[in-house]
Amino acid sequence: xxxxxxxxxxxxxxxxxxTPPPPQQRExxxxxxxxxxxxxxGPAVPPRPLDARALAALAANPGCxxxxxxxxxxxxxxxxxxxxxxxxxxxxxxxxxxxGNAFEARVKADGGTELMxxxxxxxxxxxxxxxGIAVPDLTAAGPEGRAAxxxxxxxxxxEAGGWALLDHPMLALEVAGSPAYLEPDAVAVHPxxxxxxxxxxxxxxxxxxxxxxxxxxAARQSAVYVLALERIAERTEGAEVGHRVLLVCPKDFSNLxxxxxxxxxxxxxVTRRQLTRLTRIExxxxxxxxxxxxxxxxxxxxxxxxxxxxxxxxxxxxxxACELAFHCRAKAxxxxxxxxxxxxxxxxxxxxxxxxxxxxAAAGKEGDPADPTVAALRRAAALRAEALAGGPACR
Numbered sequence: 363x364x365x366x367x368x369x370x371x372x373x374x375x376x377x378x379x380x381t382p383p384p385p386q387q388r389e390x391x392x393x394x395x396x397x398x399x400x401x402x403x404g405p406a407v408p409p410r411p412l413d414a415r416a417l418a419a420l421a422a423n424p425g426c427x428x429x430x431x432x433x434x435x436x437x438x439x440x441x442x443x444x445x446x447x448x449x450x451x452x453x454x455x456x457x458x459x460x461x462g463n464a465f466e467a468r469v470k471a472d473g474g475t476e477l478m479x480x481x482x483x484x485x486x487x488x489x490x491x492x493x494g495i496a497v498p499d500l501t502a503a504g505p506e507g508r509a510a511x512x513x514x515x516x517x518x519x520x521e522a523g524g525w526a527l528l529d530h531p532m533l534a535l536e537v538a539g540s541p542a543y544l545e546p547d548a549v550a551v552h553p554x555x556x557x558x559x560x561x562x563x564x565x566x567x568x569x570x571x572x573x574x575x576x577x578x579x580a581a582r583q584s585a586v587y588v589l590a591l592e593r594i595a596e597r598t599e600g601a602e603v604g605h606r607v608l609l610v611c612p613k614d615f616s617n618l619x620x621x622x623x624x625x626x627x628x629x630x631x632v633t634r635r636q637l638t639r640l641t642r643i644e645x646x647x648x649x650x651x652x653x654x655x656x657x658x659x660x661x662x663x664x665x666x667x668x669x670x671x672x673x674x675x676x677x678x679x680x681x682x683a684c685e686l687a688f689h690c691r692a693k694a695x696x697x698x699x700x701x702x703x704x705x706x707x708x709x710x711x712x713x714x715x716x717x718x719x720x721x722x723a724a725a726g727k728e729g730d731p732a733d734p735t736v737a738a739l740r741r742a743a744a745l746r747a748e749a750l751a752g753g754p755a756c757r
Contacts, residue, residue, distance in 0.1 A: 395644050399435040402647065404657030409436025412542040417535075418582035419683040421633040425675035427646050429684060430636075432672075434537070434643040437656045439685035445658040445665055448689035450681075462564040466547060469562055469610055469619045473497055474527040474548070477560065480621040481550050481608055485558060496526040505543040508532035513594045519551040520601045526551040533590035537637060546587040550608075555600040559587045559607040567611040567620050577624065579683075580609055585629035589637070605630065646672065677705050711735060 403409065416433055423429065432439055443450050469477050478492040486492070498515040502508045512531040519526035528549040534541045548560040561584050565576050584607040595601040605627045613620035654668040669689070676694045680687040694702040698717040701708050712735045714720050723729035724743040729736035 395647075398644065398647055402431075402435045402650075402655050403437045404655065404659065407438070407657055410438045411436070412537050414544045414546070414583045414586040417537070417542070417544075417586045417633065417637070418579065421582050421585070421629065421636045422579075422683065423675055423677065423680065424632065424636045424639065426673075426680075428669065428672040428674040428686070428690075430639060431643050431646045432656065432686070435647075435656070438658070441658040442656055442665065442669070443685045443689055445660075445662060446669065446686075446689050447662065448686075448692060450685050450688045458564065462562075465564050465612060465617060465619070466562045468617065470529060470548070474529070476619060477548065477610065478525065478527060478550065480610060480619065481558065481560065484608060484621055484623050485604070485606060486552075492525040494524060496522065496524060497529060498526065500528060500531055505532055506534075506541075509534040509541075509543060516549070516551065516557065516591075516594055516601070517598045520555050520557075520598055523553050523555075525553060533587060533594070535586070535590040535593065535637075544587060544590050546584075549587075549591065556602050556604050557591055557595065558604045559584050559591070560610065561607055562610045565611060566613070566615060567622065568614050570620075570622070572609075572611055572622075577609065581607070581624050581626050582629045582633065584609075584624065585626040585633045588626060588630050589634060676701050677708075678702070679705075 400409075412433055420426075420429060420433060429439075432442070440450070473495060474497065475495075478495055482491050496519060498519065500508060500511050500515060502511040509532045512528065512533060515526075515528060515531070519528075528551070530545055530547065531549050533544045533546065535544060536542070546559055547562040550558045550560055552558065561580050563572075563576065563580055565572055588603055588605065588607070591603045595603050606623050606625050608621050609624050610619050610621045612618065649671075650668070651671055654671055656665065656668055658665070660668075669686075670693070674686075674690050674693075676687070676690040676699070678691075680690060684690075691702060700711050700715060700717060700720065703717075711720060712733070714723060714729075714735065719728065720739065723736045724739040726740060729739075731737060731740070
């Protein structure tokens, strides 16, 4: 008899993981999503294109599902807000627009000599000052043509190995299955192949620093441009997109330009996550009630029901960045939501989500006395009552 050999247990085969859908299926899904979004904004309503400001605002409030869906669908939020009875005076004033254009023209005069001097001073390293700066012609028909011409100019400038300045290039970034066309103020190409975004703003830089909120908004906007440039750099040999952008502003209260460097790596990461979330807006759209839509021509009652069916994350900062902010603020106040008081206040109040709950906890009617938030509210209420009564200061 042959010797007995122990039976070997077969090793488990590692699972290859989920197989990505074939290109045809992805195309069908994208087509279905575009059709669904067209139904939401109205069959006769053209989509409102996304720009860098809108994408930056999304990154500043990533928890707002309402804005994610409306922007992804290309809904005209200004028209929607007017139809809801809460129009918002949102946008840049004509005076600020003219002043900004005049300052930008001064910065870019003489082929961008002053702009490139500022760039070399802050980001040029130990190399020679820029000379022989190439300023390619980016003229083309339509945004698609301009985006293709910009990509070609970036590749040619990188291969040439010199300094180049692209004035108002056109960049394309896919958002929710559709291309969004973005137009930064300028992009500079360094001799080593680095691409730097240049953002020109008309708010002043006093004693070397500017308003933190405005700088933050500029950084988020620049991060969108960095993401778009990275798509082109992936297909360009020797190219690298710098994560430090050049912010050019008027110096003090003059019209002379000065500059500072802003690192946008954090803003880029946040924006990238938010754009990934936007590509899944079909999940948000699928949760809408049947028949919901955002066509401004619909009856106001139907519009309000559709808008309220999508969760919002209102904060006072929305008043400077979203056309629906006045509507969302009115709803937040009517519900007594503490979000209407600001994100910092909301964070301090923990599990107390309404103003009524906060007042009840401060009055000792509700809440766990062992909760530090409740204890702090009651302490503050006691101090206030004592101050109003004119009693001795609480020790």
